[in-house]
Amino acid sequence: MSDCIFCKIAAGEIPSKKAYEDERVLAFYDLEPQAPVHVLIIPKEHIASVAEITEENSGIAAHIFEVAARLAKELGLEGGFRLVANTGADGGQTVQHLHVHLLGGRSMKWPPG
Numbered sequence: 246m247s248d249c250i251f252c253k254i255a256a257g258e259i260p261s262k263k264a265y266e267d268e269r270v271l272a273f274y275d276l277e278p279q280a281p282v283h284v285l286i287i288p289k290e291h292i293a294s295v296a297e298i299t300e301e302n303s304g305i306a307a308h309i310f311e312v313a314a315r316l317a318k319e320l321g322l323e324g325g326f327r328l329v330a331n332t333g334a335d336g337g338q339t340v341q342h343l344h345v346h347l348l349g350g351r352s353m354k355w356p357p358g
């Protein structure tokens with residue numbers, strides 16, 4: 246997707262502060278952190294949102310969770326953390342490339358707004 250900002254970040258065309266990278270995913274720090282630790286984990290392949298996850302491509306979702314667990318340990322989130330995947334207009338998704346927010350370093354509230 247040539248006009249997708251997260252595809253450009255995944256390709257290194259837009260700089261980001263990396264937290265983790267492998268051949269399938271990139272994790273980088275959010276520009277507007279909502280918690281002391283706020284990392285976005287994205288597939289390098291363009292998938293628009295969780296609504297596009299199917300039996301065929303769900304391996305990437307499992308991998309994103311593996312990376313989240315590893316990063317949470319590395320970043321010292323022993324007390325817990327939150328994963329968020331805003332999806333679609335009602336979900337508050339603003340970037341149309343699948344991403345999971347890894348939030349931690351403070352106590353979270355429920356329900357979200």
Ligand code: 5GP
Binds near residue numbers: 276278285
């Ligand atoms: P959404 O609202 O779609 O769940 O989350 C999109 C997130 O991407 C927001 O938290 C926003 O701060 C972050 N974001 C948007 N553009 C950029 C960017 O160019 N670089 C980084 N690091 N984060 C971005």
Ligand code: ZN
Binds near residue numbers: 251342
């Ligand atoms: Zn994209």
